[in-house]
Amino acid sequence: xxxxxxxxxxxxxxxxxxxxxxxxxxxxxxxxxxxxxxxxxxxxxxxxxxxxxxxxxxxxxxxxxxxxxxxxxxxxxxxxxxxxxxxxxxxxxxxxxxxxxxxxxxxxxxxxxxxxxxxxxxxxxxxxxxxxxxxxxxxxxxxxxxxxxxxxxxxxxxxxxxxxxxxxxxxxxxxxxxxxxxxxxxxxxxxxxxxxxxxxxxxxxxxxxxxxxxxxxxxxxxxxxxxxxxxxxxx
Amino acid sequence: xxxxxxxxxxxxxxxxxxxxxxxxxxxxxxxxxxxxxxxxxxxxxxxxxxxxxxxxxxxxxxxxxxxxxxxxxxxxxxxxxxxxxxxxxxxxxxxxxxxxxxxxxxxxxxxxxxxxxxxxxxxxxxxxxxxxxxxxxxxxxxxxxxxxxxxxxxxxxxxxxxxxxxxxxxxxxxxxxxxxxxxxxxxxxxxxxxxxxxxxxxxxxxxxxxxxxxxxxxxxxxxxxxxxxxxxxxxxxxxxxxxxxxxxxxxxxxxxxxxxxxxxxxxxxxxxxxxxxxxxxxxxxxxxxxxx
Numbered sequence: 001x002x003x004x005x006x007x008x009x010x011x012x013x014x015x016x017x018x019x020x021x022x023x024x025x026x027x028x029x030x031x032x033x034x035x036x037x038x039x040x041x042x043x044x045x046x047x048x049x050x051x052x053x054x055x056x057x058x059x060x061x062x063x064x065x066x067x068x069x070x071x072x073x074x075x076x077x078x079x080x081x082x083x084x085x086x087x088x089x090x091x092x093x094x095x096x097x098x099x100x101x102x103x104x105x106x107x108x109x110x111x112x113x114x115x116x117x118x119x120x121x122x123x124x125x126x127x128x129x130x131x132x133x134x135x136x137x138x139x140x141x142x143x144x145x146x147x148x149x150x151x152x153x154x155x156x157x158x159x160x161x162x163x164x165x166x167x168x169x170x171x172x173x174x175x176x177x178x179x180x181x182x183x184x185x186x187x188x189x190x191x192x193x194x195x196x197x198x199x200x201x202x203x204x205x206x207x208x209x210x211x212x213x214x215x216x217x218x219x220x221x222x223x224x225x226x227x228x229x230x231x232x233x234x235x
Numbered sequence: 236x237x238x239x240x241x242x243x244x245x246x247x248x249x250x251x252x253x254x255x256x257x258x259x260x261x262x263x264x265x266x267x268x269x270x271x272x273x274x275x276x277x278x279x280x281x282x283x284x285x286x287x288x289x290x291x292x293x294x295x296x297x298x299x300x301x302x303x304x305x306x307x308x309x310x311x312x313x314x315x316x317x318x319x320x321x322x323x324x325x326x327x328x329x330x331x332x333x334x335x336x337x338x339x340x341x342x343x344x345x346x347x348x349x350x351x352x353x354x355x356x357x358x359x360x361x362x363x364x365x366x367x368x369x370x371x372x373x374x375x376x377x378x379x380x381x382x383x384x385x386x387x388x389x390x391x392x393x394x395x396x397x398x399x400x401x402x403x404x405x406x407x408x409x410x411x412x413x414x415x416x417x418x419x420x421x422x423x424x425x426x427x428x429x430x431x432x433x434x435x436x437x438x439x440x441x442x443x444x445x446x447x448x449x450x451x452x453x454x455x456x457x458x459x460x461x462x463x464x465x466x467x468x469x470x471x472x473x474x475x476x477x478x479x480x481x482x483x484x485x486x487x488x489x490x491x492x493x494x495x496x497x498x499x500x501x502x503x504x505x506x507x508x509x510x511x512x513x514x515x516x517x518x519x520x521x522x523x524x525x526x527x
Contacts, residue, residue, distance in 0.1 A: 002434035032458075048415060049414070050411055050414060050415070061387075069414075070411075070415060070418075071414055071417045071418060071419050071420075074415065074416065074417035075417060079415070080415045082411070082412060082415060085409070086409055086415075087412075088405050088408050088409065088412065089408065090404065090408050091401075091404060091408075092403075097399065098401070099401060099402075099405055099413075099416045100416060101403070102398070102401075102416045102417045102418055103416075103417035147416070147480035148415075151416070151417065218447070
């Protein structure tokens with residue numbers, strides 16, 4: 001579904017990704033794990049078009065999207081839930097969700113998806129008319145995810161959905177991520193909490209200082225001594 | 236009774252400030268640029284209205300519409316040519332460019348048509364006096380106030396209910412997040428310039444009708460005062476610009492009524508200094524707090 005071939009990405013003169021290649025197959029949950037500043041968010045931003053690769057290819061269902069503008073990539077079926085949620089705090093929950101469907105014109109379909117989001121996140125339904133800036137962190141995360149789903153993506157990019165949330169809430173969010181995946185949406189998940197990420201993922205890539213150093217089945221990696229030591233607080 | 240008349244005059248003048256201030260505040264909200272050429276778009280609007288009325292012999296409403304459309308296109312051109320290439324430059328570079336654009340329009344206008352002033356014909360709108368409870372109010376003041384209010388209501392509708400308005404609010408809050416929704420940020424910024432400039436064009440036409448005399452440098456003082464109005468209400472906040480403009484007009488009228496009419500122009504800047512000292516975020520502004 002998504003194929004990344006040997007991309008280099010820069011912030012100004014600083015190289016953030018070096019020769020990164022990866023594959024995501026339809027229906028999978030793939031996770032990127034790695035320390036802060038390893039380049040995980042950069043990779044997501046490159047896929048969604050906020051950053052452009054200097055070299056290399058990004059192919060989505062065979063189509064090259066490496067140089068495309070973010071708004072055209074959304075249209076192709078990739079939605080990105082950015083780090084820190086980035087909800088429009090000056091707008092209501094409902095308006096945020098409507099913006100998620102900005103490019104769609106099928107009113108009936110939008111309404112249907114809105115219902116779906118409210119079933120997935122009943123908390124949002126309780127707060128439809130509330131300014132989203134007044135929501136709790138967990139609710140904002142739900143809103144950011146719901147907003148991304150409103151574009152009816154086939155590939156969902158999730159950046160640190162657990163950041164700053166209480167453990168119980170994190171569990172809830174991850175259950176929902178699995179549920180979204182079962183509904184047929186492919187997921188690329190960036191997560192600091194490697195244990196948790198590996199527990200729901202099919203496959204994982206380990207990113208270190210801008211390169212992929214390891215990849216494999218999630219179960220394999222969970223069992224690997226190296227990973228345990230570096231990322232799972234191994235004992 | 237004199238006081239009420241002054242208040243009405245203040246509201247008419249204030250609604251002109253408000254219309255110009257809206258453009259300042261909308262553009263600031265979305266690209267964080269004080270567009271100092273905005274007062275000159277107002278001037279261009281006044282001239283387009285003048286030529287529509289005198290040469291094309293159009294009545295008020297079509298002249299107003301033509302002026303708004305021409306200014307909208309003009310505003311987009313300014314943005315595309317002068318500001319867009321500087322989108323990622325420092326803010327001071329864009330600000331200095333805005334001053335340059337302002338001078339270019341002013342003296343470009345003088346180059347094209349000369350510096351001599353023009354007088355709006357005085358039969359564009361009925362000029363009868365209306366007596367309301369013993370207060371004599373010119374029908375022009377009322378009409379100006381009415382046109383401004385209608386335009387502001389339309390603006391509120393556009394910003395809150397239409398797709399382009401929602402895109403504008405989203406981009407002004409977080410451009411990257413807006414991109415991820417599929418919003419075309421460049422087009423949204425252009426639309427903001429178009430709407431703001433159209434309002435300035437409308438302000439130019441009603442200014443001409445109210446004050447008769449127009450000339451190529453007429454945009455400077457109203458432009459600066461509208462900027463004060465925008466800051467007074469809270470720069471970047473649309474209702475703030477409306478209230479700030481009306482308030483500034485009323486303050487000026489009251490200062491005149493109190494016998495200090497020579498201080499009229501100065502008082503706007505006293506207001507600016509006071510607001511910057513005591514409430515820099517403006518009347519409607521909130522201190523920014525972020526949730527982590």
